[in-house]
Amino acid sequence: MPVIGCGTGPAATLTGLLPALPPAAGFEAALAAVAGAAPGYPGGNLITEAQGTLASLAGWEVIQGAATLGPGQVAFARDAAPQRVRLALPAPVAAGTRVRVLWRQEGAGGLGAEMGGVTGAFRHGAGWQGTDLTLVEAAVALDLVAQAGADGLVLREVALLPLAAEGHDILLLMGDEGITGARSGAASDPVAERPGPRVDLFRDGVVGPALAPVFHRERGRGLGPVEAFAALYARRALRPGRRLLLVPAGRAGAALTAPEAPWRPGNGRAGAGDLFGAAVADALAALALPGEARLVAAWWAGGAVDLVAGAAPVDYALALADLVAGLRGALGADLPVVISGANPAAAPAEWLAAEAALDRDSGAPGAVPGVMVVPWTAGLGDGTAPGEAAAFSGGANRLRGAEAARALIDRELGAAALDVIGPGDLITEDLLIAA
Numbered sequence: 001m002p003v004i005g006c007g008t009g010p011a012a013t014l015t016g017l018l019p020a021l022p023p024a025a026g027f028e029a030a031l032a033a034v035a036g037a038a039p040g041y042p043g044g045n046l047i048t049e050a051q052g053t054l055a056s057l058a059g060w061e062v063i064q065g066a067a068t069l070g071p072g073q074v075a076f077a078r079d080a081a082p083q084r085v086r087l088a089l090p091a092p093v094a095a096g097t098r099v100r101v102l103w104r105q106e107g108a109g110g111l112g113a114e115m116g117g118v119t120g121a122f123r124h125g126a127g128w129q130g131t132d133l134t135l136v137e138a139a140v141a142l143d144l145v146a147q148a149g150a151d152g153l154v155l156r157e158v159a160l161l162p163l164a165a166e167g168h169d170i171l172l173l174m175g176d177e178g179i180t181g182a183r184s185g186a187a188s189d190p191v192a193e194r195p196g197p198r199v200d201l202f203r204d205g206v207v208g209p210a211l212a213p214v215f216h217r218e219r220g221r222g223l224g225p226v227e228a229f230a231a232l233y234a235r236r237a238l239r240p241g242r243r244l245l246l247v248p249a250g251r252a253g254a255a256l257t258a259p260e261a262p263w264r265p266g267n268g269r270a271g272a273g274d275l276f277g278a279a280v281a282d283a284l285a286a287l288a289l290p291g292e293a294r295l296v297a298a299w300w301a302g303g304a305v306d307l308v309a310g311a312a313p314v315d316y317a318l319a320l321a322d323l324v325a326g327l328r329g330a331l332g333a334d335l336p337v338v339i340s341g342a343n344p345a346a347a348p349a350e351w352l353a354a355e356a357a358l359d360r361d362s363g364a365p366g367a368v369p370g371v372m373v374v375p376w377t378a379g380l381g382d383g384t385a386p387g388e389a390a391a392f393s394g395g396a397n398r399l400r401g402a403e404a405a406r407a408l409i410d411r412e413l414g415a416a417a418l419d420v421i422g423p424g425d426l427i428t429e430d431l432l433i434a435a
Contacts (some may be wrong), residue, residue: 059088074155076148108149130209167292168245175302181224182252186394188212216250223394225401232405249279265326301340317354341375346390
């Protein structure tokens with residue numbers, strides 16, 4: 001039962017959702033198991049949970065090749081020829097229905113989905129994969145076709161979700177490795193970073209599944225904070241009939257402070273070199289998608305590149321204010337902006353203070369209305385990635401994502417988020433959100 005309250009609390013406390021974290025040693029181990037808060041699929045799945053997890057093999061059969069069905073897995077031995085397994089659906093799915101097929105695979109090779117007269121894209125790589133299909137004929141079964149590599153391929157889990165024509169809450173993602181996770185030194189976890197049933201990704205003009213690691217302007221190379229943000233936002237702030245649409249625009253190594261920096265508005269760069277201009281263009285394209293769309297916030301998780309390069313704190317803060325102004329000039333004067341703070345293990349006190357002063361409630365002369373700064377709390381321990389100077393670890397990124405989502409929900413959405421409360425939910429005096 002969700003518990004949602006209406007007060008205020010320390011910025012780095014998620015009572016009931018995250019455990020108390022030990023300092024430094026053991027930090028990631030304590031966080032990894034819970035911070036992702038993995039969503040489940042039983043309520044909206046078009047197949048049973050037992051079928052999806054292969055706890056039950058009822059309805060599963062091998063159609064082509066030498067695949068082996070067993071409890072909790074379908075094993076495909078190395079074979080140059082395609083191998084096909086079929087799952088009979090509990091009920092027919094009508095022609096014209098749009099569905100999302102998600103599956104978790106291990107080993108070498110690739111796998112694709114076929115259903116209702118449509119063949120989805122073939123997906124390679126271990127972890128969660130997925131494809132969206134619009135059925136051209138009624139479907140009574142789902143086919144999964146594998147081509148196993150040298151070490152074989154194993155299918156661990158499947159979900160089949162209906163995609164209704166719903167409106168989108170859009171989140172624009174910006175920054176350097178602080179948003180992409182490229183230097184976190186950690187891979188995504190198939191349980192903690194389970195794809196959200198109501199979370200989509202907008203990339204290259206196409207809406208598709210949001211899979212970990214989220215790809216930005218480069219292929220995912222580590223675990224960033226976005227997945228944890230999406231999991232918490234989808235559970236606590238999405239109204240019925242809406243989905244979260246992530247618009248990833250980050251790039252590792254991209255600076256903000258210098259006038260010609262890729263993230264600085266008016267940087268004079270062209271094409272892909274102008275990250276600010278490209279992010280605005282992507283956000284506008286997402287807003288133009290069919291259905292009712294709204295841009296709920298822009299999220300900046302960057303500054304590590306500027307910090308390591310020796311930018312002055314006051315110059316970085318001015319560049320952040322310029323970024324906010326540029327975004328609002330292009331996307332709306334009231335756009336909320338969340339800023340995730342720098343790593344205190346690397347940033348001097350002056351840098352952290354300059355960031356904090358931008359917060360709308362800081363009382364500082366440079367406070368910017370509608371800006372929420374979410375610092376890393378040093379009491380949680382050292383969240384630095386192994387061997388890095390300023391980048392956060394994968395475990396720290398999970399916490400940063402959850403905290404950024406909480407800041408947006410509690411400080412900006414406020415009463416609007418309470419519309420999600422169901423008849424059996426409990427409201428407390430304290431705004432901290434607990435599962």
